[in-house]
Amino acid sequence: MVQTQAAMEAYNAYWVNSPVPAAEVMWMVVVLIVAILALWQARTFVSQF
Amino acid sequence: MDLQSLKKQEHQRRIRKGFMWAFFCAILWGLWYIPGTVVWVLNPFDEMYGEIAATNGDSTSLVITAVLITAFNALTVIMALMVWNGALGKFGEMKRTIMEFKPCSRWFFLASIFGGPIAILGSFISMGFVGGAFAAVAALMYPVVGSILASKWYGEKISKRAFVGIAFIIIGGITIFGGGLLTELGNGNIVWIGYIGGLMAAVGWGIEGAIAGKGLDIAEPDVGLTLRFVGENIIWWIIAIPLLAIAGFPMIKYALLVFEPLTMLLLIFAGITFGFCYVTWYKSFPLIGVGRGQGIGNLYGLFAVVFIALFFGDIPSWTILVGGALCLIGSSVMFSEDAGQLESLRGE
Numbered sequence: 001m002v003q004t005q006a007a008m009e010a011y012n013a014y015w016v017n018s019p020v021p022a023a024e025v026m027w028m029v030v031v032l033i034v035a036i037l038a039l040w041q042a043r044t045f046v047s048q049f
Numbered sequence: 050m051d052l053q054s055l056k057k058q059e060h061q062r063r064i065r066k067g068f069m070w071a072f073f074c075a076i077l078w079g080l081w082y083i084p085g086t087v088v089w090v091l092n093p094f095d096e097m098y099g100e101i102a103a104t105n106g107d108s109t110s111l112v113i114t115a116v117l118i119t120a121f122n123a124l125t126v127i128m129a130l131m132v133w134n135g136a137l138g139k140f141g142e143m144k145r146t147i148m149e150f151k152p153c154s155r156w157f158f159l160a161s162i163f164g165g166p167i168a169i170l171g172s173f174i175s176m177g178f179v180g181g182a183f184a185a186v187a188a189l190m191y192p193v194v195g196s197i198l199a200s201k202w203y204g205e206k207i208s209k210r211a212f213v214g215i216a217f218i219i220i221g222g223i224t225i226f227g228g229g230l231l232t233e234l235g236n237g238n239i240v241w242i243g244y245i246g247g248l249m250a251a252v253g254w255g256i257e258g259a260i261a262g263k264g265l266d267i268a269e270p271d272v273g274l275t276l277r278f279v280g281e282n283i284i285w286w287i288i289a290i291p292l293l294a295i296a297g298f299p300m301i302k303y304a305l306l307v308f309e310p311l312t313m314l315l316l317i318f319a320g321i322t323f324g325f326c327y328v329t330w331y332k333s334f335p336l337i338g339v340g341r342g343q344g345i346g347n348l349y350g351l352f353a354v355v356f357i358a359l360f361f362g363d364i365p366s367w368t369i370l371v372g373g374a375l376c377l378i379g380s381s382v383m384f385s386e387d388a389g390q391l392e393s394l395r396g397e
Contacts, residue, residue, distance in 0.1 A: 003092050003311060010090035011311070017362025027083045027360045031318055034080065035325050038073045039136055042271075042332075045066060046137055 067336025068384060070329040071345035077326030079352025082184070083360055084319040085122075086176060091315065093306035094118060100299060108242055113298050115173035120285035121307060123165065123278055125320025126327070130275045133328055143272045156264025157273050161280030164257035166289070169281075171249025178243030187247025189350045189376045190222040194255025196340030199262050205338050210386045214344055217379025222251070224372035255343070261331055262339040270331035277331075278324070344383040351377050 003011070015023040088094060094114055101110035134140060146153045168188070176184035193215050199205035207215075264273055294300040307313070326349070333342035350373050354365050365373075 003309065004095075007090055007092050007095050010095070011087060014087055014090075014361050018360050019362060020359055023360045027080070027356070028314075028318055030356075031077075031080050031083075031322055034073070034076055035321050038077070038325050038329060039133065041069065041073070042133070042137055042328075045332075048062075 063336050067333045067342065068345055070333040071337065071342045072348070073329040074326045074333065074342075074346040075348035076352050077322045077329065078346065078349035079354075079356050081319060081322035081326060082176075082353040083356060084315045084322065085173070086357075086361075088118060088312065088315045088319065089114075089177060091312045092309060093303040093312070097299065097303040111177045111242075112170075112174060113293060113300075115170055115177060116285070116289055116293060117300060117303060119165070119169050119173055120282075120290055120304075121316050122169065122319050122323060123281045123285055125316045126278050126324040127275070127282060127320075128317070129320045129324030130271075130278060130328065133325065134271055134275055137271060139269065139271050142269050143275060146268050146272045146276060153264060153268040153273070154276050156260055157268070157277040158280035160257045160260040160264065161277045161284060163253045163260065164277065165281035165284055168250045168253025168257060171246040171253060174246030175243045175250065176246075178240040178246060184247065184250070187222075187244075188250035188254060189218060189347050189372075190251040191254040191258070192340060192343035192347055193219055193222075194252055195258035195343045198256060198259035199339040202259060203263060205262065205340060207340055208386065211340055211344070211383050214379040214381075214383035215340070217382060218344070218347065218376050221372045221375030221377075221379060224368055224375060258330075258334070258339045258343050262334050265331065265335050270335065271328055274328045274331040278327075341383050341386070344380050347376055347380045 012024075020026050089098075094117065097117065098110050098114045101113050105113075134143060168191075172184050172188060175187050179187075196205070196207055196211065196215060200207045261273065261277070290300045290304070307316070330342065330346050333346070336342075337345075354369065354373055357363050358365065
């Protein structure tokens with residue numbers, strides 16, 4: 001199913017007031033950084049305990 | 050260094066790691082509210098909501114759409130957890146835990162009932178009826194339920210300090226619910242189902258934590274949590290969705306329409322944030338106890354408000370800010386507890 005114009009407008013409206021530049025991409029970058037950090041810590045944890 | 054000092058040092062390391070996992074949980078849980086909120090406006094969910102609302106009304110439509118979103122959320126969580134377990138080499142352990150149903154797996158399947166159809170669905174409902182910031186902080190009461198149950202059921206020790214922390218969280222929760230309700234009453238627009246959703250999240254996650262704490266006595270958290278989500282997927286995909294489809298709702302039609310790049314991307318990120326937050330939540334329980342793990346995990350409310358303000362530019366109302374701050378104080382009181390007090394997590 002292709003996104004309708006109304007759906008895309010509603011989606012884009014979420015990021016309009018964000019103080020972060022390119023907020024629609026930046027939140028995903030933040031997620032990936034935190035997730036990789038957690039996974040790295042989990043591997044360290046497995047080797048330590 | 051003598052044996053006693055080494056033991057103490059090892060214990061302090063475990064406590065530090067426990068708090069670290071609970072902190073990871075809080076950050077990732079807070080981040081989950083970004084895809085969890087945005088996915089509602091995208092298709093197929095937007096059109097699904099419109100179609101059901103036209104025949105069954107807004108409230109029914111919201112709950113039914115929330116079921117489909119939650120089911121897909123559970124599916125992408127399993128994908129994220131497979132990556133997690135694969136990276137940690139836990140597949141062998143997973144097979145062993147599944148085989149031991151009575152002592153291990155049954156606890157996690159039971160946890161999936163409270164965490165899935167009750168807590169996560171409730172959170173989605175409150176998100177849809179009231180808003181992302183409200184949904185994030187409404188469930189902050191869950192450590193109260195979790196720690197009381199863990200204490201009564203298997204004697205987990207709750208210190209005075211932990212009680213003070215819990216009291217702050219209760220006051221914070223009342224501020225959040227009461228303040229929001231007063232604002233709604235002022236507007237003459239009371240969305241009761243949104244508040245019920247918030248309550249479902251608090252009770253569901255609290256009970257789930259206590260049950261998981263029991264199961265984690267003999268099972269690995271990474272594997273246990275994966276089994277808990279296998280249980281949740283069974284509930285949604287084998288029971289709930291077919292039943293709703295038989296009842297006449299267009300579940301299958303819209304489930305098949307979900308393969309749209311932007312929607313899939315958001316669901317995958319919801320899976321990563323939710324899956325990783327949940328696994329770190331479970332990892333904290335055997336190290337610092339259910340009450341404290343949930344208490345520190347509670348900081349997710351603050352992180353959600355921060356991330357929503359950062360990425361959506363929404364400034365939360367003062368009641369949510371005051372309530373969130375009180376819950377934060379409560380969590381900090383637990384966090385600053387002396388490690389010696391946590392030497393034995395159980396009362397026996």
